Amino acid sequence: MPRPVGEITRGTTAPNRLRRVDRWIAAVYGRRLPGSLVVDLGYGASPVTTLEMFVRLRAVAPDVSVVGVEIDPERVAQALPYQRPGLSFRLGGFELPVPRPPMLVRAFNVLRQYGEAEAWTFWDSLRRRVHPDGVIVEGTCDELGRRAVWVALGAEGPRTVTFAARLAGFTRPSDLAERLPKTLIHRNVPGEPVHAFLTAWDRAWDIAAPFGAYGKRARWIAAAETLAATWPVAVRPPLGGRPRWRLGELTVPWPAVAPRP
Known part of the structure; x- marks a missing residue:
């Protein structure tokens, strides 16, 4: 089997850390997802945020399938007991080892450790692998998910940038700058x-x-x-x-x- 593309992340995760981006995905792209494949790329040391994503997307698209992809074999092994119909986990990285082009890829907190040039390269790689009508949601958030920024990319390139915050968790909008995606933070x-x-x-x-x-x-x-x-x-x-x-x-x-x- 070819070596997964990418490097192992710290794996930091926590329950509800990605609730803001999940809520946005369900509202903005939920209608496109019935019967589709969704990938959660780099879910980290615990599959909890993938499980939460699955539940949230099933609420708007009952037959959506979600695959959690992780580059660390131990993390994949630990996630396997949580599989259920429509939810699975597999070893891999930016090459997206899934059977068909996904309609949506959530890639959160996976590009922080790379340089800006590498981040652009991985954006291009993901865009080539997503469904022609699909979207990649790539971004970062703090440890508790109170501040987040993400970019939506289609096969044609980046489309939008969304800033999201717990309203009691910041002083000024520019506080969100620390969570800009790698292609923007510098x-x-x-x-x-x-x-x-x-x-x-x-x-x-x-x-x-x-x-x-x-x-x-x-x-x-x-x-x-x-x-x-x-x-x-x-x-x-x-x-x-x-x-x-x-x-x-x-x-x-x-x-x-x-x-x-």
Whole structure:
């Protein structure tokens, strides 16, 4: 058997760590998933987040199949007892050892240990293996899942960037910069679009300060409305608007924050 592509991660995981991205996937892509294959790439030392993903996606797509893929043989062996109809685990990496192109791949906290150039390479590799109508959701979050940023990529390339936070778990929107995907995190410097975006979002957050009297949720919504006047923030479902903003999410198209050549 060929050696899996990639390197073993630290494997850090925890129950409910990926609840924010799972909720977003179910809302935005759930209608595409009935009868489809979904891959959870690099689930870590415990299969708990793969199990949670399976349950959450089955709620919107009862016949979806989920495969947890891990590069560490011991982690795969430990996950096998949790298999059930529609949920399985197998050894592998970025080559995606599954029988057909998946409609969705969730790859969370797997690219932090690589360089920016390697991250772009793995994005390209995954895009070649996903279903032509499918999507890769790649991002990072903190240990408890309170702050997260992820990119949605189709076979054609990156589409959107979503910022998500527990509303009681941050001070300013730019706090989310520490969770930017590897392709963006080193670009958060003056002169780069992602830096300009986060600066503008902080400014909108300051303008929305009076709404803080009604709680951080009201302030987040007001800041999103202000930011949308000058940045292409998603303002309509399923990607944007008040239903998503109320949850502490905000999505922009990839070209708005893409690195300069």
